[in-house]
Amino acid sequence: MDSQVRITRAIEFSSSLRYAHPDLDAAANRERFGAAASRHGHNYRLEVTLQGEPDPVTGMVANLADLKRLLEREIVQRFDHRDLNDDTPYFEKIPPTPENLAQVIYEILDAALPAGQLDSIRLHPDADLFVDVSAG
Amino acid sequence: MIAVTKRYGFPAAHVLASRELSPEENEAIFGPCANPNGHGHNYGVEVTVTGPIDPDSGQVVPEATLDEIYQAAVAEPFSHRLLNDLEDFATRVPTAENIAVAIHGRLASAVRRSTRARLLRVRIVETPRNSCVVGEVK
Numbered sequence: 001m002d003s004q005v006r007i008t009r010a011i012e013f014s015s016s017l018r019y020a021h022p023d024l025d026a027a028a029n030r031e032r033f034g035a036a037a038s039r040h041g042h043n044y045r046l047e048v049t050l051q052g053e054p055d056p057v058t059g060m061v062a063n064l065a066d067l068k069r070l071l072e073r074e075i076v077q078r079f080d081h082r083d084l085n086d087d088t089p090y091f092e093k094i095p096p097t098p099e100n101l102a103q104v105i106y107e108i109l110d111a112a113l114p115a116g117q118l119d120s121i122r123l124h125p126d127a128d129l130f131v132d133v134s135a136g
Numbered sequence: 137m138i139a140v141t142k143r144y145g146f147p148a149a150h151v152l153a154s155r156e157l158s159p160e161e162n163e164a165i166f167g168p169c170a171n172p173n174g175h176g177h178n179y180g181v182e183v184t185v186t187g188p189i190d191p192d193s194g195q196v197v198p199e200a201t202l203d204e205i206y207q208a209a210v211a212e213p214f215s216h217r218l219l220n221d222l223e224d225f226a227t228r229v230p231t232a233e234n235i236a237v238a239i240h241g242r243l244a245s246a247v248r249r250s251t252r253a254r255l256l257r258v259r260i261v262e263t264p265r266n267s268c269v270v271g272e273v274k
Contacts, residue, residue, distance in 0.1 A: 019194065021192075032192070032193070033193075034200070094191075094194055095194040096194075097189075097193070097194035097195050098140065098195075099138055099140060099189045099194060099195050099196055100189065100194050102138065103138065103189070127143070128142060128143040128144075129140070129141065129142050129143070129199075130140075130141050131138065131139070131140050131141070132137075132138070132139040132140075132141070133137070133138050133139075134137050135137075136137050
């Protein structure tokens with residue numbers, strides 16, 4: 001029987017961004033990315049799912065208070081009320097599309113959490129779009 | 137693995153009744169949904185694709201491309217229609233399940249034709265309380 005349990009915590013952060021490719025000038029970026037080449041912003045919602053077996057004593061897969069602090073440190077402080085292009089090092093060579101931002105967040109959290117604990121993340125840039133990233 | 141889901145939707149009418157059953161049998165199985173004059177829903181359609189991130193667009197499928205695929209494969213044939221009139225439902229009752237199967241089939245071939253990604257799943261949200269998924273859930 002699969003006794004694996006998944007627990008999810010959500011956070012929100014607000015960032016500005018523009019899609020830009022380092023090899024392209026402003027006109028070429030606009031042609032490739034359209035309106036997303038202009039600086040704009042999103043209220044991102046991030047759902048972080050951890051996996052494991054509930055600890056026999058605490059009944060927890062992970063202490064959500066610890067997870068809250070970790071998400072504050074690793075995600076909110078890095079991205080909230082920041083410009084993804086100018087205030088973070090991740091988007092000098094790739095545009096901060098939902099896919100690329102989700103991939104960056106997955107890698108940050110996978111490195112920050114105990115090995116094997118991160119199951120998946122779901123990043124919502126708006127109400128009509130979300131990206132799931134999981135191992136494999 | 138990375139999967140991108142976009143929510144779309146269309147309003148449509150349907151009648152839940154099988155041509156192989158009598159009006160009484162349809163009424164017994166489908167209840168008010170068998171009303172021969174029809175009823176309708178704002179169907180939500182959640183389309184999930186998976187594949188490598190294209191280095192040029194930074195996306196699995198450029199959003200405009202996915203919008204065009206949805207428009208041609210789903211919105212065009214299904215929006216503002218009585219679903220029972222469509223070829224997809226000539227021999228099937230247009231339940232949420234059969235609508236999901238039909239839309240999954242249309243989108244899977246369109247995504248295969250027009251992108252390097254593949255369709256992972258389609259979720260049909262018939263009402264805030266009813267939904268149906270076809271494809272891989274994870």
